[in-house]
Amino acid sequence: MSGPLLDPRTAPSFPKAAHNLLRDAQLRKNVHHATSVIQNKRARVVAELGDWEQLRLAGERIREHTMTHLDAYLEQFEMNCTRAGGVVHWARDAEEARQIVVRLAKEAIAAEQRESPSPAEILKIKSMTTEEIGLNGALEAAGIRPYETDLAELIIQLGRDKPSHIVVPALHKNRQQIHEIFQREMHLPDLGHSPEDLAEAARLFLREKFLRVPTAVSGANFLIAETGGVCIVESEGNGRMCLTLPRTLITVAGIDKVIPRFRDLEVFLQLLPRSATGERMNPYNSIWTGVSAGDGPRAFHVVLMDNARSGILADKESRQTLNCIRCGACQNVCPVYRQTGGQAYGSVYAGPIGAILTPQLQQMHYAESLPFASSLCGACYEVCPVKINIPEVLIHLRNKVVEQKGLTGEALAMKIMATIFQSERRFRAAQRLGRMAEAPLVRKDGQGVGWIGWLPGMLGGWTQVRDLQEMPKQTFRDWWEKRGRDGN
Amino acid sequence: MTSLGDPLRISLFITCYNDTLFPATGQAVVRVLERLGHTVDFPAGQTCCGQMHVNTGYWDEALPMIPRFVEQFRNSEAVVVPSSSCVAHMREHYPAMARQLEATGKYSGLAAEVEALLPRVYEFSELLTKRLGITDLGSIFPHRVTYHASCHGLRSLQLGDGPTSLLRSVNDIDLAPLPGLEQCCGFGGTFAIKNADVSSAMLDEKLDAVLSTKAEIVTACDNSCLMHINGGLHRRGCNVRTMHIAEILAGEEEAR
Numbered sequence: 001m002s003g004p005l006l007d008p009r010t011a012p013s014f015p016k017a018a019h020n021l022l023r024d025a026q027l028r029k030n031v032h033h034a035t036s037v038i039q040n041k042r043a044r045v046v047a048e049l050g051d052w053e054q055l056r057l058a059g060e061r062i063r064e065h066t067m068t069h070l071d072a073y074l075e076q077f078e079m080n081c082t083r084a085g086g087v088v089h090w091a092r093d094a095e096e097a098r099q100i101v102v103r104l105a106k107e108a109i110a111a112e113q114r115e116s117p118s119p120a121e122i123l124k125i126k127s128m129t130t131e132e133i134g135l136n137g138a139l140e141a142a143g144i145r146p147y148e149t150d151l152a153e154l155i156i157q158l159g160r161d162k163p164s165h166i167v168v169p170a171l172h173k174n175r176q177q178i179h180e181i182f183q184r185e186m187h188l189p190d191l192g193h194s195p196e197d198l199a200e201a202a203r204l205f206l207r208e209k210f211l212r213v214p215t216a217v218s219g220a221n222f223l224i225a226e227t228g229g230v231c232i233v234e235s236e237g238n239g240r241m242c243l244t245l246p247r248t249l250i251t252v253a254g255i256d257k258v259i260p261r262f263r264d265l266e267v268f269l270q271l272l273p274r275s276a277t278g279e280r281m282n283p284y285n286s287i288w289t290g291v292s293a294g295d296g297p298r299a300f301h302v303v304l305m306d307n308a309r310s311g312i313l314a315d316k317e318s319r320q321t322l323n324c325i326r327c328g329a330c331q332n333v334c335p336v337y338r339q340t341g342g343q344a345y346g347s348v349y350a351g352p353i354g355a356i357l358t359p360q361l362q363q364m365h366y367a368e369s370l371p372f373a374s375s376l377c378g379a380c381y382e383v384c385p386v387k388i389n390i391p392e393v394l395i396h397l398r399n400k401v402v403e404q405k406g407l408t409g410e411a412l413a414m415k416i417m418a419t420i421f422q423s424e425r426r427f428r429a430a431q432r433l434g435r436m437a438e439a440p441l442v443r444k445d446g447q448g449v450g451w452i453g454w455l456p457g458m459l460g461g462w463t464q465v466r467d468l469q470e471m472p473k474q475t476f477r478d479w480w481e482k483r484g485r486d487g488n
Numbered sequence: 489m490t491s492l493g494d495p496l497r498i499s500l501f502i503t504c505y506n507d508t509l510f511p512a513t514g515q516a517v518v519r520v521l522e523r524l525g526h527t528v529d530f531p532a533g534q535t536c537c538g539q540m541h542v543n544t545g546y547w548d549e550a551l552p553m554i555p556r557f558v559e560q561f562r563n564s565e566a567v568v569v570p571s572s573s574c575v576a577h578m579r580e581h582y583p584a585m586a587r588q589l590e591a592t593g594k595y596s597g598l599a600a601e602v603e604a605l606l607p608r609v610y611e612f613s614e615l616l617t618k619r620l621g622i623t624d625l626g627s628i629f630p631h632r633v634t635y636h637a638s639c640h641g642l643r644s645l646q647l648g649d650g651p652t653s654l655l656r657s658v659n660d661i662d663l664a665p666l667p668g669l670e671q672c673c674g675f676g677g678t679f680a681i682k683n684a685d686v687s688s689a690m691l692d693e694k695l696d697a698v699l700s701t702k703a704e705i706v707t708a709c710d711n712s713c714l715m716h717i718n719g720g721l722h723r724r725g726c727n728v729r730t731m732h733i734a735e736i737l738a739g740e741e742e743a744r
Contacts, residue, residue, distance in 0.1 A: 019685045335672045339689040373683060375676025375690070376543060377639035392580075398545030414541060418549035421504065421536040422556065431508050451722060461681035465688035466719030469509075476502050476511035480518075480530045 006162045007134070008362045011346020013369040018344045027172050031164070031341040034171045035332040041278025042329060042383070048280075049270070058267045059386040063323035066260055067313060073225040073258045074304065080228025081302055084290025091305040094133035100303050101135060101217060101250055102142045108215045108248035108299065109144065119145065123209060125232065125239045126150030127219025128166050128326060129252050131348040132361070133307065135217070146217070147209045149238040151202055158185040164342030164350060167276045167328035172341045206238060216246040216297075220253035221325070222268060223302070226261045229289040230302065233272060233282035240284050249288075249297040256309050256322040268325060271385035275327035308361045317396040321356050323386045328353075330380035330390060336373055345370060352380035356393045364397075364404055371397035410458070428477070435471050442470045497527045498615070499564035501557075503571045504536035510711045513570050516738035517612055520625065521568065523738075528568075531560035537569075539577035544678045547585075554585050558601050566619060567605075570612040570734055572641035572709045579606060580644065611641065612734055613709050617650040623657060629739035630660035634703035636694070636717065638710035639672050651709055651733055658736060664701040668693065675716035691720045698728060706730045 011017065021027060046052050066073055078088045089104075091097035109120050122139060124130065124146050136146045136157075148157040152170040156163055159181040163169030170178070175195065182201050183191045191201055218239070222231040230251055232239055243249060259268065273279040291300050313319050331337045331351030342350030347358040347367065355374055359367040371394050380390040402411060420426045442450040450470030455463045462468060474482075498521055502514045518528050537557065538550030557578075561567050569575050586602040589595040616622040635655055641647040655663055674680065674690025694717060698706050706721075706728060708714050714730040721728050 015683050015685065018683065022685050022689055335674070335690050336683070336686055339686050371545075372679065373686075375639070375672050375674060375679045375687070377672035377676070378643040379639075379670070379672070382643055395543060395545070395547075398543075399547050400545075402545035410544075411546070414544065414546045414549055418541060418546070418552070421538075422552050424533050424535065427504070427535045434508065445722075453723075458681055461684035462719070464684045465691065465723060466680075466716065467722040468715075468719055469722070471509060472511055474511060476507045476514035477530070477532065479511055479515060 006131070006343070006346060006348050008347045008358050008367040011367075014344055014346070014373040015369060017346060018340045018373075021340045021344050026174070026177075027341055028339065030172050030174045030177075032338055033174075034168065035338050038168070038278055039332045042275060042332070043278075045274045045278050045280055049274075055267060055271055056385055056387050059271045059325070060323065062259065062264050062267060063325075063386050064320075066258060067256075067319060067322055069260075070255065070258065070313065073260055074255055076225040077223050077228055077258055078304070080226065081223075081230075081290060082228070084228045085292075086228065086290045086300045086302055089301060089303045091303050091307070093307050094305070097133050097252060097303055097305040097307065098135060098138040101130075101252060102138055102144070104248075104250050104301050104303075105139065105144055105215060105217070106142060108250075112214050112247070118212075118214075121145045121147065121209075121213045121215070123213045123216040123242045123246060124148050124150075124153070125216065125218040125242045126153045126169070126234070127217070127252060128163075128348050129219045129254055129305065130217060131163060132254075133252075133305070135252070147206075147213065149206055149209065149242055150234070151199075151236055151238070154202060154206070155181060158182070162343055163348055165328055165331055166326050166349060166351075166353070167331075172343070206241075210238075210241045210245055214245075214247045215250075216242040216248070217250045217252065218242060220251050220257050220302075221272070222265065223253055223258040223304075224262055224265070224287070225258055227289055229262070229287050231265065231285070231287045233269070233286075234284045235277060235279070235282060237284050240286055243286050243288060244296050246297055248299045248301075250301045250303065252303045252305060254309055255304050255306055256324075272325055272327055275329040275383065275385040312360045315360075318356065318360060318393045320388050321353075321360060321393055323388055324353055324357070325386060326353075327385055329383040329385065333379045333383050334374075335377060335379065336375065345373070352390045352394075353388075356390055356397060359397055359401075364400055368401045368404070371401055428475075431471075431475050435473075438471060495525045495527065496620075497529065497565045499561055499567050500528055500530050501534055501537075501561065501567050501569045501574075501609075502530070503569060503574045505715075506570060506711055509715065510732065513711055513732040513734050516732065516734040517568060517570050519738045520616075520734060524620065524622070524625075529564075531564075534560045537574040537578055538581075539574050540677055542577060542581055543676075551585055551589055554582055554589060554602065555595055555598060557582075558586075558598065558605060561609075562601060562605060564605075564608060566615065567609040568612055568615045569609060570709070570732060571711065572611045572638050572645055572647065573712060575609060575611040575614075576640035576644035578609060582606060611645055611647070611709060613641075613647060613651040613654055614645060616654060616737075623653065625654070625657065625737050626659070627657075627737050627739045628659045629736050630662075631705050632662040632664055632701075632703045633705045633707055633736065634664045634666045634698060634701040635669075635733075636666055636673065636698075636706055636708040636713060637669050638708050638713045641709045642670060647709065654737060655707070655733065658739065661736070664703050666701055666706075667697045671697075673713045673716055675713050677712070680716060687716075688720075691716060695720050695724060695726075699726065704728060705736070707733050707736055709733050 155170040165171040337351040355370040452468040538553035541550035586599040673694040674687040680687045718730040
């Protein structure tokens with residue numbers, strides 16, 4: 001039932017994927033429209049707060065502090081969660097996390113089946129972490145049918161599609177396309193086209209699952225070390241259903257999701273909704289701590305997953321990547337993401353944050369084009385609620401890619417140019433050589449101005465869509481010298 | 489520290505691509521500053537700031553450009569650079585690069601020299617508005633112009649309203665605001681080549697915005713964006729021209 005995975009190990013390079021997606025006019029229109037709407041909403045609610053910059057700074061500081069003492073806070077979380085009746089599991093990587101969740105799900109389903117015959121099914125709350133590890137595929141392979149209950153994730157699942165945004169996974173689909181998917185997959189030939197009709201169809205489809213399926217898997221927005229509590233924010237209330245109705249709840253969270261104190265939510269529950277959906281507060285803020293008799297799940301498990309995060313923590317240049325609270329503001333504002341949508345990034349983490357996170361979650365060579373999928377315009381850094389300097393991390397990762405690839409043609413050209421720049425004489429010679437080399441490519445236009453419309457090799461990327469004016473006959477330094485000689 | 493009105497000895501760091509491709513920009517910078525009564529010098533050993541290398545992933549290759557820059561400009565009262573992205577690169581990376589070089593043991597005192605020199609390095613419009621306190625140059629430029637805020641000028645240097653306030657003071661200019669001012673034009677150095685398709689999609693939006701202003705000329709504080717925009721405009725067969733802000737501010741009576 002689940003669609004193809006976004007797997008950086010098999011995904012095409014960003015320029016290749018982008019090349020194809022740029023031809024999808026409908027997708028580009030959808031992405032452009034949706035990101036503009038969210039961006040404007042965000043800007044409005046951020047402008048309301050006089051202390052937004054201080055909030056960002058507080059967010060950054062709390063995240064930095066947490067990452068510096070991550071081991072201690074994780075153990076504190078484990079202790080407090082356990083004390084409250086939760087069961088904490090540790091997963092080194094995606095494979096271990098999948099195995100643990102599948103085992104726990106099987107056990108829970110078997111227990112249910114001993115009481116009454118029921119199909120092997122599971123409810124899912126929107127969780128990018130479970131997308132990261134391809135959990136649905138693993139559940140299906142184990143004979144368990146996962147039902148996505150977040151509206152956007154439901155659209156993706158029913159459409160056998162891939163998420164394109166970390167907050168709004170179906171952002172690339174418009175209402176008409178969603179109507180087609182619901183009509184086909186829910187067998188509703190008379191389904192109306194209004195947002196109310198579509199919401200009602202999803203409601204009926206999901207309610208039946210909520211009432212029937214007693215096991216759920218969630219992600220987490222925050223793990224609170226001080227209390228052992230887990231926090232999820234959402235807009236629809238479907239998450240709340242999954243957190244309260246089932247008898248068994250399994251939460252999968254990256255180890256980066258921990259925050260020290262309950263009161264830190266004061267900062268993050270302001271930063272996150274305003275940055276993510278342009279809301280002052282999320283309609284549903286759920287915090288649960290262990291289990292309570294007669295209320296909510298009887299069994300509660302947390303799977304704390306590393307999956308390359310401790311490796312990122314060890315790199316002091318790029319560890320700020322882990323400060324991310326997954327708001328997606330950088331995606332909405334990114335001029336590159338806004339052209340291609342998220343699927344060009346070949347990872348559940350798309351856009352600027354994906355361009356730095358994905359290569360670090362994978363071995364770099366699987367996603368080596370991603371650090372270059374940015375014009376370094378800095379819009380992402382400007383909106384990031386925890387001030388992650390994404391352009392700087394991109395530059396750092398570009399260095400790592402270059403190091404890993406060794407002596408390529410590009411590296412050789414760069415080394416030669418660096419040598420040229422170490423001597424005025426060599427630089428002047430290169431300027432003269434450039435004029436000679438371009439001469440055969442220059443064509444004069446009507447006004448006698450020379451233009452280059454074709455360049456060889458890699459430089460052809462320029463002339464694919466742009467012309468290049470010919471070099472002037474005199475460099476600045478030649479003019480300056482002549483001016484000095486002529487006595488001004 | 490001299491006061492705002494005192495004549496300064498200003499060193500021009502033209503940058504490698506302006507030197508080679510846009511000498512008219514450097515000439516305009518010299519004209520504007522000399523008209524204001526300052527002395528301009530041009531240290532001959534200067535070459536490149538290293539931005540392209542660093543932004544493309546060649547940090548180590550760019551390291552030798554720091555001692556060269558310090559060597560050329562250490563005695564300057566003020567350094568003017570007509571390229572916002574180069575200044576942004578220098579401010580963001582030179583201190584760390586200098587510390588790294590000094591740690592090798594071969595460049596004693598380099599980090600301190602860089603820290604002392606960088607506050608005297610100004611992007612061209614920034615020199616006028618922030619260092620020299622200029623609000624009106626008495627320039628004349630009778631054309632319809634739109635201003636493109638290059639990303640590095642906008643976000644890194646925080647040039648804000650500086651460049652537009654200078655343009656507004658120009659006599660006879662018809663200044664048209666550019667829609668989507670904060671949007672990147674899609675240049676991004678080697679990004680324009682490595683991701684040509686996305687870069688050109690971004691450029692298309694910028695060109696549409698430029699054409700919607702009915703401007704004859706697009707200006708900016710960075711010729712690299714303008715080279716990109718100019719290349720796209722020419723490919724589309726448009727007559728709109730690009731021109732560095734210094735060339736507009738250098739406009740005098742004879743330009744009529």
